[in-house]
Amino acid sequence: MQIGVFTVGDVTPDPTDGRTPTEAERIQAMVAIALKAEEIGLDVFATGEHHNPPFVPSSPTTLLGYVAARTERLLLSTATTLITTNDPVKIAEDYAMLQHLSGGRVDLMLGRGNTGPVYPWFGQDIRDGLALAVENYALLRRLWREDVVDWEGRFRTPLQGFTATPRPLDGVPPFVWHASIRSPEIAEQAAYYGDGFFHNNIFWDAGHVRRMVQLYRRRFEHYGHGPADTAIVGLGGQFFMRRNSQDAVREFRPYFDNAPVYGHGPSLEDFSTLTALTVGSPQQVIDKTLSFREVAGDYQRQLFLVDHAGLPLKTVLEQLDLFGEEVLPELRREYAASKPAHVPDAPTHESLKAAAVAREEVPA
Template structure:
């Protein structure tokens, strides 16, 4: 199994935006230091998030790291001009040395949809159209194209050409079959959100993905699934983990109620039992991930990287415990395909005449 850490860069008034961005970069450096496989930055264009520009944040992280793969989680293509998105991410691909992977999706949030004039009626069609153009721009030197939501292209050359000529693009999946269908059609991997609800609706979408994958003529063995987790805190005993995490969980529930959002798991015990939240001893967390794997068949898993109320010492100790006692068991129990190797950068003199 492979392990990512992700952040949506949620922000409150306890820290300035500058401090919050610095914290994100420090967490990415820590994730690489501890041996995580990837670091992801989400994209949101509304409060309480500061993640409106993942390529900028990831470019800074690329300069501070050397090994860890860099993910978007997700790139909201339904809101973006795919030409501009391509330019940003092709540039980031070079700056990161070919460590980039994308997770794309339509995005969530009414405020950001209004900001970009996207409607419920057209959001999925925008996502599909933007993805299919983005995919062509990445693979083809020149593109002629016509669609509904941006001006047409005629023999367009968009630069820079990417360092990775074939990039792996995951499709984020939460509640709808549209993203599942798009992933299966193009032979792309699926990343299940697996955060806000019990496992059943997510497992049903993953099952549908595998069915549609075969329908579109792909080898069932090639289907690739990732899944998120709603939170993480491990300690030596379950009693210690629960006691430490309870005020964090209770604060999260209180925030949801203040915002008028549904509370699916009202107590910490309920969340540990029915949600993907990982709180407990190392063995309890291993057992829970293995149970989820039986339903989802995922090879890649993400953990939220933000401290979310933990002290810096608690935060680091929990991540160190994950890598020391949890990750090695899961890596051994759940085989996973390697991430693509970063390509070698071409020589500065390549292509020059003698």
């Protein structure tokens, strides 16, 4: 099981004192969170991609390239790479470059995004969102797997004799997760290619998450990639901890109530009951997280949102220290003890390279 954290990079006022960090402070905070993730032994750090205030991570590969230079082991990923509004050629080249710079410590999570105005900013129509996701990814796969590409589609100019550079490290493209919280078409796309499916279940009830993951698993098997329970699944999550659960609820409540996404909506208690959010003691976080397997089956990646809604960096780092000390060892122990032998681990560059060598697709 890969366990990690992700950031959406929102610049949000702290509701307890009204202070809003500068963009520079927020960007440096994301770097500090990534470094803390490696320090406490997490596997993955992922950043979102947004092109509108109040968010700052408009260039994930720039951020991840900098983090790659400051870390040695951490797997670098995205919480969304916008497959709809980014040019597939640029995605292919940017993430291949990041592969080389990081020594293969990179994968990416493709999504359509949830901000309507971003489409016309990049010359697209939101009504074409699903068609863009399907066509752009089909091209991206070819750009990574074929040295010379001839291509013509609906949404970009044709390519004739085109070679994306640099080529993927060791001839092995980065592993791709397809992220969706509501679109069965994206679960179908992930299953068709045998890629990973990531459901960011911090906004949805267990029944919805179960239906989406089961759809992906059934279709993964249908397309001949293996039994349904061997499909590659990732889930989101969010926690806020103090050693005393009442202290956690009291401290986190103003952040929840004023959060940009779910603030001024359901109560903290109702939202915690319905979704993956856990506010309480370390043991409560352990128990709730382990219960996700009842919804999604044995899965391969668990990412937590830890820095949303104006939480100050000092508090986030305290949360990560507590997670590393009391939660992470227990999760690792439980996942290792209960994982069926036939369920694969999440792919890495080394495992993908080994599989390609075994198929004689790349030199040893």
